[in-house]
Amino acid sequence: HAQTDVDERYVLDMLRAAVGAVPGAYEADLIVEACVPETVRGRWTTSFRDAVETMMQKSRRTMQQGLTGVADSIIHLVDGCECGELSSLQRFKEQAKRLRAFSTSRSVVNFDSRVEYEPMKTLVVGGVDLHSELNALLVGWKMNKGPQQTGVALQNFLQEFSEESATELADSAQQSVVDVAVPAHVEQGSPSFWIQALNVAFERMGDASKPVTSFCMTEAVAQRFSAGLEEGFQEMLKKTKRGMQRGLRLIAESTQTLLHDLEQCHAVPISVATRKFRAAIERLLVFATAKTVVNYGAQVEYEAMQGLKVGGIDIHKEVNLFLGAWMFKHGADEVGIGLQEFFWDFADAEDEGIAEEPVDSPIYTMLRDAFAAASSQGDTTVPKTCFTAGVINEFEAAVEGAIDHMLKKRSKTMQQGLKELAAATVDLVGALPAECAQHSGVERVLRGAKKINVLTRKTVVDYGTHIEYEAMKSLRVGGIAMHSELNAFIAAWKLRSKEESGSPFGILMQKCSTIVGHDDL
Numbered sequence: 409h410a411q412t413d414v415d416e417r418y419v420l421d422m423l424r425a426a427v428g429a430v431p432g433a434y435e436a437d438l439i440v441e442a443c444v445p446e447t448v449r450g451r452w453t454t455s456f457r458d459a460v461e462t463m464m465q466k467s468r469r470t471m472q473q474g475l476t477g478v479a480d481s482i483i484h485l486v487d488g489c490e491c492g493e494l495s496s497l498q499r500f501k502e503q504a505k506r507l508r509a510f511s512t513s514r515s516v517v518n519f520d521s522r523v524e525y526e527p528m529k530t531l532v533v534g535g536v537d538l539h540s541e542l543n544a545l546l547v548g549w550k551m552n553k554g555p556q557q558t559g560v561a562l563q564n565f566l567q568e569f570s571e572e573s574a575t576e577l578a579d580s581a582q583q584s585v586v587d588v589a590v591p592a593h594v595e596q597g598s599p600s601f602w603i604q605a606l607n608v609a610f611e612r613m614g615d616a617s618k619p620v621t622s623f624c625m626t627e628a629v630a631q632r633f634s635a636g637l638e639e640g641f642q643e644m645l646k647k648t649k650r651g652m653q654r655g656l657r658l659i660a661e662s663t664q665t666l667l668h669d670l671e672q673c674h675a676v677p678i679s680v681a682t683r684k685f686r687a688a689i690e691r692l693l694v695f696a697t698a699k700t701v702v703n704y705g706a707q708v709e710y711e712a713m714q715g716l717k718v719g720g721i722d723i724h725k726e727v728n729l730f731l732g733a734w735m736f737k738h739g740a741d742e743v744g745i746g747l748q749e750f751f752w753d754f755a756d757a758e759d760e761g762i763a764e765e766p767v768d769s770p771i772y773t774m775l776r777d778a779f780a781a782a783s784s785q786g787d788t789t790v791p792k793t794c795f796t797a798g799v800i801n802e803f804e805a806a807v808e809g810a811i812d813h814m815l816k817k818r819s820k821t822m823q824q825g826l827k828e829l830a831a832a833t834v835d836l837v838g839a840l841p842a843e844c845a846q847h848s849g850v851e852r853v854l855r856g857a858k859k860i861n862v863l864t865r866k867t868v869v870d871y872g873t874h875i876e877y878e879a880m881k882s883l884r885v886g887g888i889a890m891h892s893e894l895n896a897f898i899a900a901w902k903l904r905s906k907e908e909s910g911s912p913f914g915i916l917m918q919k920c921s922t923i924v925g926h927d928d929l
Contacts, residue, residue: 417441418555419449423485425559427496435494448488455481460549472511479508482566499570506569509694541565599630601740606670608744613681613752614793624673629666636662641731660692663751677843680793688754770907771800775836777910779849782856782918794844799836804906806832811898817879826875826885827864833857833917849914856920859886863923886923893919 420441428436459477462470482504486497545565548558597605603625607618636658644655667685670676730746732738772792779790806828814825837845837854844850863875863886876884883891893916900909 419452419485420444421555422559422562425556426500426563427494427559429560429563435496438494439489439491443491444489448485451488452481452485455484456549460546463546475511476508479504479511482562483508500563500566503566503569506694507566509691510569541568597630597634597740597743599625599627601743602630602633604740605744605747608741609748610679610681612745612748613684615679615681615791617675617679617789617791619673619675619679619681620670621673624670624676629669632669633662633666636665637734641735644727644731656692659750660689663747664689664693674847675789675791677846678791678794678841679843680791682843683841685751688751691754692751769795769797769800770905771804773907774910774913775800775803777907778914778917779847779853781849781911781914782852782921783847783849790844790847790850794840796839799839803832803836806835807901811901814894814898815902819875819877822877822883823864823875826860830857830860830864834861852921853914853917856917856923859923860920885920886925888919888923890916890919 420439423444424436424439427439455477459474459481461474462477463474483501486501486504489497491497541561541564545558545561547553548561599622603620603622606620606625610616610619640655640658640662642655643651643658645651663685667676667682667689676682727750730743730750733742733746769792772795775795776789810825810828810832812825813821813828833853834857837850837857840850845854875886876882881891882889883894893912897909897912897916900906900912
């Protein structure tokens with residue numbers, strides 16, 4: 409019969425059984441009820457059950473979603489435990505992160521098209537055949553086999569996503585992968601070369617603003633990235649599986665370091681292209697350390713750079729394009745295209761939607777101008793890709809309601825309107841990607857909104873101290889006069905156009921940020 413209820417000790421016993429089935433089994437004794445909070449156990453039960461039910465819908469898409477749910481449930485379970493730094497739990501978390509990387513990658517879940525589909529069979533994830541291990545886990549859970557059996561099955565399932573050992577790599581070092589004749593030495597790219605190449609790559613990833621400039625692309629940065637690519641390509645050209653794997657890892661790590669170095673250009677950290685590159689790099693690094701990660705078609709006769717699969721993704725054409733453009737000095741544009749094509753294969757399955765956000769929204773224009781007006785550092789424009797249509801629509805509706813309250817011109821409705829305006833602003837910034845929220849104008853607007861939020865949430869508002877309002881005459885908040893700034897914002901929003909209200913709003917929030925104190929929430 410199907411799994412319906414899980415008692416309060418089930419998750420604890422399941423986790424102890426999973427830990428007891430791996431090296432370091434003594435750590436199972438350290439997992440006690442006090443260090444696995446009841447709320448954490450409850451969340452795992454709910455999320456794992458939902459993931460299983462999703463997989464049982466028996467489609468490719470729901471299988472992919474279910475595997476992602478299983479991975480997330482394990483990651484959150486380990487993060488919620490308070491048992492200390494147990495190596496076994498950290499290992500489970502790392503394995504779950506690899507599973508998640510595989511299950512969210514494009515084309516990563518592959519059912520054998522030559523076999524008629526049967527529920528929970530012929531399942532290959534990232535080159536690893538999982539159907540028997542997953543079946544065992546589902547049987548343990550769905551058929552009430554008990555926490556011990558489920559725990560052992562969970563450990564066996566996660567074990568398939570362990571990092572490949574150096575011994576396993578050495579054993580396969582004689583397996584030939586690459587056979588390309590190239591020059592012995594390639595000149596490193598100059599800063600101007602990489603500025604051009606990276607801006608081409610960024611544009612193909614959805615950011616045409618040319619965010620990479622000479623300000624952050626120094627000679628040292630250019631040389632470091634060139635040397636990293638060169639080392640990576642030379643490893644790949646050693647014609648061994650181990651060299652291919654090490655080369656892929658070096659290219660990923662070098663590009664990761666490059667993005668960090670480029671953060672001096674203010675537009676780079678908040679670029680949607682940077683977000684996509686980082687996600688792809690993380691996924692490639694997972695693949696480059698997973699078992700059976702480099703897998704070439706056994707049924708295809710070996711040819712130079714043919715049949716190369718990484719994490720179930722065929723990348724031989726992209727590797728050829730990127731490597732050839734670099735090694736044969738095809739120019740900055742070609743190298744940029746090669747870089748983007750190479751990492752695009754490891755992009756998130758949902759990335760296609762990231763760059764499709766509002767194009768001509770008047771509220772985006774309003775916010776862009778607001779953040780620019782509040783900025784103290786002359787930061788570049790916050791790009792449209794930082795916002796989603798849903799976030800912008802919610803902000804617009806909330807601001808409209810806040811202004812309507814303020815226009816009623818009473819002390820209580822002024823307080824309510826300011827409260828709603830501040831809350832809408834805090835929610836807006838909270839919905840932005842972390843890299844977008846680092847803009848100095850965004851930070852200052854948020855600081856001002858938080859101060860208003862604190863002042864308007866006092867249990868008893870002392871209008872003589874915190875908020876002084878006289879209809880049509882004056883408004884002081886936290887001791888700062890802002891009647892003219894608020895009027896300018898409301899007049900622009902209501903009487904001219906919402907697009908024109910951005911700068912007045914930024915100036916208003918910048919002034920609110922100067923209120924002394926009231927930082928506690």
